[in-house]
Structures are given as structure tokens and as C-alpha cells.
Amino acid sequence: MVAVKRVLKKTTMAAAVGATLLAMASPALAEGKFASSFTGWAGGKESRSWKDSQADGAASQVRLAKCSWNGPGGAKEAAPVLALWHEVGGLPDDKVGGNKGFYGCGKGDVTNSWGKPGWSGNYHFTLQTQGADWYRYSAGWVGVWY
Structure with missing residues (x-):
């Protein structure tokens, strides 16, 4: 009986740790x-x-990682700016x-939230112009939660 309790306790602990890691990986209730x-x-x-x-009660969020650009400083200075748009037919x-x-997304992942928009419908984000027209941005990973 004691062995069964230990197994159950370890299983419960493992499930709790797994659930915590999953919650940290993505916004809750998206x-x-x-x-x-x-x-x-x-x-x-x-x-x-x-x-x-x-x-749901979830905010609209975008996470960028592995960013780079062709401007000064290369990947480590990449700082794309995004805007969220509600599409109106x-x-x-x-x-x-x-x-x-998204300052620092060339060094790690950066998440930003626009809160809960409040309107049902279609959405997209747009890369905002920054400085020269020839600047180009890349992100090796983009996550969107809504």
C-alpha cells in the first residue's frame, strides 16, 4: 500500500509540473x-x-524569436514594431x-499583448515602417494567441 501511495504521489507531482510548464509556454484560455x-x-x-x-477572456498576443534585420547591428539590434488590426469589410x-x-527578439523571445480587443472578427498584424524603406525584418519563429 505504501508503494502505491509513493507512485501516486510521484505521478501527481509529475502531472503538476507538466501542467505548470504548459501554462508558461502559452497564454491560458486562448x-x-x-x-x-x-x-x-x-x-x-x-x-x-x-x-x-x-x-474567451484571452488577450491577443504575438511572440517573436530569432529576429534579424539588414539595419545597423544586425540580429542583436533587431527591434520590429507591430500593430494589430481588426479587419472591417x-x-x-x-x-x-x-x-x-519587440526589442531584443534577436537575443531571445519577446511577447507583446494588445489586451482583449472586444470585437468578434478577423485580425492580422502589420510590420510598421521604421526609418529607411530598405530595412527588411525576419523572425525565425512567430507565435500568435487569440
Whole structure:
């Protein structure tokens, strides 16, 4: 009986550790998510769209990692700035919140949140123009939670 209790205790501990690691890896209660990357993007380039039904309490978040650009300092100085947009059919898209800078994503992963937008519909993010028109950004990994 004592051996069974030890096994159960170890199993419970392992499950708790696994659940904690999973919770840290992605935002809790997200309605949806996807992973991607981008290469050679200039300012104004849009991501793919996703549908957020606002059926949860989760914020819209983007995480970038392994960033680089062709500007001064190379990968270690890459600092793309993104904006989140709510797509409005037949009208200009609505910008959700302000621009978010991903400073340091050439050295590690950086996450930014726009909060919970509040409207059901399609969304995308756009790389904002920074300085010269010839600057190009890349991100080896992009995670989106909504």
C-alpha cells in the first residue's frame, strides 16, 4: 500500500509540473493559436488573418524569436514594431491599441499583448515602417494567441 501511495504521489507531482510548464509556454484560455515565421518583410507587410470570436477572456498576443534585420547591428539590434488590426469589410481596418516594439527578439523571445480587443472578427498584424524603406525584418519563429 505504501508503494502505491509513493507512485501516486510521484505521478501527481509529475502531472503538476507538466501542467505548470504548459501554462508558461502559452497564454491560458486562448481561443486559438498558430505558429509561423517571416523573412525579408518591409514596413507595411501584413501577417495572415485569423478569426477571433471573442469567446474567451484571452488577450491577443504575438511572440517573436530569432529576429534579424539588414539595419545597423544586425540580429542583436533587431527591434520590429507591430500593430494589430481588426479587419472591417469594405472599410479601412481598425487599429487595435498602439504599436508594440519587440526589442531584443534577436537575443531571445519577446511577447507583446494588445489586451482583449472586444470585437468578434478577423485580425492580422502589420510590420510598421521604421526609418529607411530598405530595412527588411525576419523572425525565425512567430507565435500568435487569440
